[in-house]
Amino acid sequence: MTAVSSSTTSAAAATRRGFHFSSKWIVHIVLFCLAVVWLVPSVGLLITSFRPREAISSSGWWTAFSPAQFTFENYEQVLTAQGMGDSFINSFKITIPGTLLPILIAAIAAYALAWMPIKGRDWILVVVLALLVIPIQTTLVPVLRLFNQFGLTGTYLGIWIAHTAYGLPFCIYLLRNFFISLPKELMESAKIDGANDLTIFWRIVIPLSVPALASLAIFQFMWVWNDLLVALVFMSDPVNQPMTVRIQAMLGTYATEWHIMSAASFISMAVPLVVFFALQRYFVTGLTAGAVKQ
Amino acid sequence: MSQKTWLGYLFILPAAVLIVFFLIYPTIRTIQLSFDTGMGFTTSEFVGLDNYINLFTRDRLFFNISTWPPAGAVFNTILWLILFTFGTVGIGLLVAVLANSVRYEVLIKTIIFVPMAISFTAAGIIWRFVYSPDATTGILNALLIGLIPSADPIPWLGRTDIVNYALIAAGIWLWTGFCMVILSASLKGLPTEVLEAARVDGANAWQTFWRVTFPMLWPTILVITTTMIINVLKAFDLVYIMTQGGPRGASRIIGFSMYFETFQNGKPGYGAAIAVIMLILVTPFVVINIRRYRREERER
Numbered sequence: 244m245t246a247v248s249s250s251t252t253s254a255a256a257a258t259r260r261g262f263h264f265s266s267k268w269i270v271h272i273v274l275f276c277l278a279v280v281w282l283v284p285s286v287g288l289l290i291t292s293f294r295p296r297e298a299i300s301s302s303g304w305w306t307a308f309s310p311a312q313f314t315f316e317n318y319e320q321v322l323t324a325q326g327m328g329d330s331f332i333n334s335f336k337i338t339i340p341g342t343l344l345p346i347l348i349a350a351i352a353a354y355a356l357a358w359m360p361i362k363g364r365d366w367i368l369v370v371v372l373a374l375l376v377i378p379i380q381t382t383l384v385p386v387l388r389l390f391n392q393f394g395l396t397g398t399y400l401g402i403w404i405a406h407t408a409y410g411l412p413f414c415i416y417l418l419r420n421f422f423i424s425l426p427k428e429l430m431e432s433a434k435i436d437g438a439n440d441l442t443i444f445w446r447i448v449i450p451l452s453v454p455a456l457a458s459l460a461i462f463q464f465m466w467v468w469n470d471l472l473v474a475l476v477f478m479s480d481p482v483n484q485p486m487t488v489r490i491q492a493m494l495g496t497y498a499t500e501w502h503i504m505s506a507a508s509f510i511s512m513a514v515p516l517v518v519f520f521a522l523q524r525y526f527v528t529g530l531t532a533g534a535v536k537q
Numbered sequence: 538m539s540q541k542t543w544l545g546y547l548f549i550l551p552a553a554v555l556i557v558f559f560l561i562y563p564t565i566r567t568i569q570l571s572f573d574t575g576m577g578f579t580t581s582e583f584v585g586l587d588n589y590i591n592l593f594t595r596d597r598l599f600f601n602i603s604t605w606p607p608a609g610a611v612f613n614t615i616l617w618l619i620l621f622t623f624g625t626v627g628i629g630l631l632v633a634v635l636a637n638s639v640r641y642e643v644l645i646k647t648i649i650f651v652p653m654a655i656s657f658t659a660a661g662i663i664w665r666f667v668y669s670p671d672a673t674t675g676i677l678n679a680l681l682i683g684l685i686p687s688a689d690p691i692p693w694l695g696r697t698d699i700v701n702y703a704l705i706a707a708g709i710w711l712w713t714g715f716c717m718v719i720l721s722a723s724l725k726g727l728p729t730e731v732l733e734a735a736r737v738d739g740a741n742a743w744q745t746f747w748r749v750t751f752p753m754l755w756p757t758i759l760v761i762t763t764t765m766i767i768n769v770l771k772a773f774d775l776v777y778i779m780t781q782g783g784p785r786g787a788s789r790i791i792g793f794s795m796y797f798e799t800f801q802n803g804k805p806g807y808g809a810a811i812a813v814i815m816l817i818l819v820t821p822f823v824v825i826n827i828r829r830y831r832r833e834e835r836e837r
Contacts, residue, residue, distance in 0.1 A: 266742055270635050277632060278648050281710065284663045287676055291666065303679050348551045355548035372830050373823045374560050378771040380795045381812045384570060384805050385563035388578040408559030411552055440544055469656035471774045476800065487658040491778060501666060501674060508662040512655045519654035527718055
């Protein structure tokens with residue numbers, strides 16, 4: 244610290260005013276440019292999704308306001324004729340159990356790993372940590388084979404099980420870390436009062452963990468809703484496909500039919516965007532805690 | 538006491554069964570399959586190390602050192618590792634630091650972060666549109682022709698020498714918000730006295746950043762850098778949606794090659810060998826995680 248300050252004091256003092264004046268402008272310009280680069284791609288596709296097909300192919304979306312020509316027809320067509328409406332429902336059918344099941348199973352296990360005597364607890368946690376990092380790709384083929392044998396491929400039950408298993412390591416890791424940070428005295432006094440572990444888990448630990456559970460639920464919800472790979476492999480049945488799989492299938496025939504692809508994309512984005520803007524705080528918390536996942 | 542112990546194991550049983558059947562057992566099976574043709578998704582014909590040997594000697598779309606620069610999924614993944622990691626962490630740091638000093642901090646951070654909420658599938662469509670080879674739909678080509686009227690539109694995703702950079706740019710757009718949020722949280726947690734002291738000592742903004750802020754953020758930078766590296770090693774969606782690994786296999790990365798060889802090319806054993814390579818590549822990060830866990834447990 245002292246070396247830093249002594250060698251730079253005089254030079255810095257001389258330029259300080261000028262530097263701050265000009266740097267403030269540079270900051271605004273840099274941030275403005277980044278904002279434009281980050282916004283333009285999505286805004287372009289959003290505007291396109293409301294333009295008639297002929298308009299899209301004859302003029303760029305950046306000219307869309309002169310003359311303004313907008314329509315909901317693309318959304319209507321995609322939701323009905325292209326089956327995005329059904330896929331929208333399918334995405335919910337996959338995602339809701341795919342969010343609740345892993346959290347429930349992980350919470351019970353995480354409580355035991357945090358507060359109950361278990362031999363080899365340390366070992367189990369090391370395995371969980373290792374599984375956090377392992378790519379899903381490593382498990383796909385044997386799980387698919389297992390699913391084929393039990394007739395689970397292409398079924399909701401199959402994909403629920405898959406998402407539950409893939410989500411477990413992260414859910415257990417996060418919840419165990421949270422549970423163990425709860426005050427020890429609380430559990431001990433409850434035990435003295437004669438409460439058993441199931442009561443402590445359900446009546447004390449779960450109510451105290453609502454914020455952590457909410458963050459985790461949102462994180463897992465987004466993860467499953469946005470998943471492509473797991474659904475692509477295990478949800479081969481077109482009737483049950485979620486939106487991500489439907490969109491990639493539509494690319495095969497409509498790759499350059501932007502009126503269709505743009506509307507389809509924004510339908511798939513609607514729910515995550517609502518969740519994001521409504522529950523931003525929880526989402527960011529979950530994501531920050533999840534820095535070790537992926 | 539004995540009844541309590543018994544209950545604890547009952548609590549972890551459902552999780553343990555799922556983890557063993559759907560994560561641990563399949564991983565071991567995949568390692569077995571990598572020494573086999575894997576036809577019918579099961580061990581059918583043992584081929585020893587053939588899959589691995591073929592990957593590194595015969596498969597030019599996986600590992601090709603006969604050209605300069607070297608090509609194939611392995612080298613594309615290396616290109617991703619370098620550019621994507623620097624891009625996401627670098628721009629994330631830039632925004633975190635700059636936004637900290639302006640009044641519209643929340644707005645700019647939200648704009649950069651929103652792509653994290655949407656699927657890679659939707660993001661892939663968004664960027665296909667940006668890169669459209671047609672100058673009346675693709676903004677990038679419209680800009681190019683606006684600036685240089687004599688230029689021809691460039692098929693950004695259709696040229697083997699550009700496609701990887703185009704994909705990496707889309708990847709950076711997606712993940713920068715993540716890095717920014719983590720770095721911003723860490724930045725706000727820094728002790729203000731130290732920054733104040735540097736300023737009192739006459740350090741300007743630039744010096745304060747490089748000599749005080751940056752070193753203090755370093756542990757966080759390391760954590761998100763490893764997260765970004767793991768992301769690249771597992772990445773699949775963006776390449777699958779935007780290029781299907783093309784043109785002519787030029788944009789494959791290992792996570793995509795594994796899927797392609799297994800499910801589209803009908804070579805599950807060969808795909809399993811790629812999965813095992815992915816497993817080997819992430820192993821150092823498993824070790825890092827376990828070390829960090831042990832340290833945290835000691836402090837607890």
